[in-house]
Amino acid sequence: MDIAFVLYPDMTALDLVGPYDVLAHAPGVTPHFVAATPDPVRCDAGMLIAPTTTFAELDRADVIVVPGGKPFxxxxxxxxxxxxxxxxPTATWTTSVCTGSTLLASAGVLAGKRATTHWAVRDLLASLGAEVSTERVVRDGSVITAAxxxxxxxxxxxxxxxxxGDDVAKGLQLAxxxxPQPPYDSGSVEKAPAEVVEAVRGLMLSGFGADRDRTG
Known part of the structure; x- marks a missing residue:
């Protein structure tokens, strides 16, 4: 089974590494780190990840994983x-994490589909044609999106x-x-104190705005 993990500048490392550490250890999986060029890709906090192939070289995969990051x-x-x-069109499963759903939407993958994303970009995802859900994980047909x-x-x-199967998935979870037993119960916009939500929203949107300004 070929799983393509998509790399691009300013992506968020955990968006990719989390799914990779779950899926890549399963029997029969061949992971591919695919990017526009063979050069190392710098994540939003500075980590470098080396591609193993390029978009030009890899024209199919059984599973696609698109991480989020700074989207614009x-x-x-x-x-x-x-x-x-x-x-x-030829993948069995196409998935995204966080703002990676905006990339799926821009490709037309989410047209008329339910999908989730990071809470700070729900309006952006809706503007790209998806039916936005606030659920943590959403499956619609062969597409699975994560918040x-x-x-x-x-x-x-x-x-x-x-x-x-469930037993294998449970084993991977155990491995x-x-x-999770976080020290705070503020992991969603619905639970966090209002002042925390606004502070984080401001930081994130300023970062997204700087990203958009660089490309505008």
Whole structure:
């Protein structure tokens, strides 16, 4: 089974690494880190990830995983969306994490479909034609989308259950000891204090705005 993990500048590392650590250890999986060029890709916090192949070289995959990050530069540039339009029709599963759903939408993958994303970009996703859900993981046909960042692990475990059965998925969950017990109950916009939500929203939108300004 070929799983393509999409790389692009300013992506969020955990969006990719979380699903990778769930899915890539399963028997028979060949992971591919695919990007526009063979050069290392710098994530939004500075981590470098090396591609193993390029969009030009990889024209199919059984599973596609699109991480999120700062969306506007990649949306404007269009290379990721163009590749998704080519490979999605033959993929068994196409998935996204966080703002990665905006890339699926820009490729037409989410037209008329329910999907989720990071809470800060729900309006953006809706403007791109998706039916936006506030659920943590959403499956609509062969497309599975996850909410912000850490939800990618939940998405990958859900997909593992579909691909290999519940017992295998439970074993993968145990192997990575995914048993969240956070010290705070503020992991969603619905639960966090209003002042925290506004502070984080301001920081994120200023970062997205800087990204958009660089491409505008």
């Amino acid at each position: 530069g990649v949306l404007a540039e269009g290379t990721v969306a163009a590749w998704l339009r080519e490979v999605h 912000g960042v850490s939800a990618g692990i939940d998405m990958a475990l859900a997909l593992a259950g579909i691909l290999w 990575i000891e995914y048993d």
